[in-house]
Amino acid sequence: xxxxxxxxxxxxxxxxxxxxxxxxxxxxxxxxxxxxxxxxxxxxxxxxxxxxxxxxxxxxxxxxxxxxxxxxxxxxxxxxxxx
Amino acid sequence: xxxxxxxxxxxxxxxxxxxxxxxxxxxxxxxxxxxxxxxxxxxxxxxxxxxxxxxxxxxxxxxxxxxxxxxxxxxxxxxxxxxxxxxxxxxxxxxxxxxxxxxxxxxxxxxxxxxxxxxxxxxxxxxxxxxxxxxxxxxxxxxxxxxxxxxxxxxxxxxx
Numbered sequence: 001x002x003x004x005x006x007x008x009x010x011x012x013x014x015x016x017x018x019x020x021x022x023x024x025x026x027x028x029x030x031x032x033x034x035x036x037x038x039x040x041x042x043x044x045x046x047x048x049x050x051x052x053x054x055x056x057x058x059x060x061x062x063x064x065x066x067x068x069x070x071x072x073x074x075x076x077x078x079x080x081x082x083x
Numbered sequence: 084x085x086x087x088x089x090x091x092x093x094x095x096x097x098x099x100x101x102x103x104x105x106x107x108x109x110x111x112x113x114x115x116x117x118x119x120x121x122x123x124x125x126x127x128x129x130x131x132x133x134x135x136x137x138x139x140x141x142x143x144x145x146x147x148x149x150x151x152x153x154x155x156x157x158x159x160x161x162x163x164x165x166x167x168x169x170x171x172x173x174x175x176x177x178x179x180x181x182x183x184x185x186x187x188x189x190x191x192x193x194x195x196x197x198x199x200x201x202x203x204x205x206x207x208x209x210x211x212x213x214x215x216x217x218x219x220x221x222x223x224x225x226x227x228x229x230x231x232x233x234x235x236x237x238x239x240x241x242x243x
Contacts, residue, residue, distance in 0.1 A: 059139055059143050059144075060140075078207060078218065080202060080203060080207065081220070082134070082141075082177070082208070083118055
């Protein structure tokens, strides 16, 4: 699946997007954040406070308990500050 | 009939309202809101503000909120334009135009759309001051402003 990062999540990880295939035990958005945080110190820094990170699956907002099965695109970003 | 655009270039609010009302005789109320980049409220002045967005989702999310506004209030037209990229103080950021038969619906829909744009549309502001950049933090006041629409039914439902 395609993972996208925006704003300071993107800056901390140092990339805008990547393709990953998480293992079977990673079932939810929250699981995915915990799994990504183990991938290196830049990921650990980005996801150090997972409750401050927002997520979207296939361009729709989701909560951390949302299932990731079948997702094509998952995005992680800080709370939005548009308008 | 809604117009939704994301663009780097500036917009002309007068031209957009003229385009929305041209040839129409069913519109009795038109509300125009323009969000403008401030130069900083205290301390170091802001040199520029850069708006990052999530292409694709930003358009989709705005369209979802416009559809919800159209289901809550009897609107005759909606225009939402949100800029992205680097803006300087005094520059336009966002335009919301709502048209209806009566002002109450146009005012309410415009405020609803702005409250949701600030908290749900995937945009992030970064401020530039004297060469240093910092991401703008989301505010609880903006969250509270959006939250009140969850509890509050549309005016016409309450009147029925």
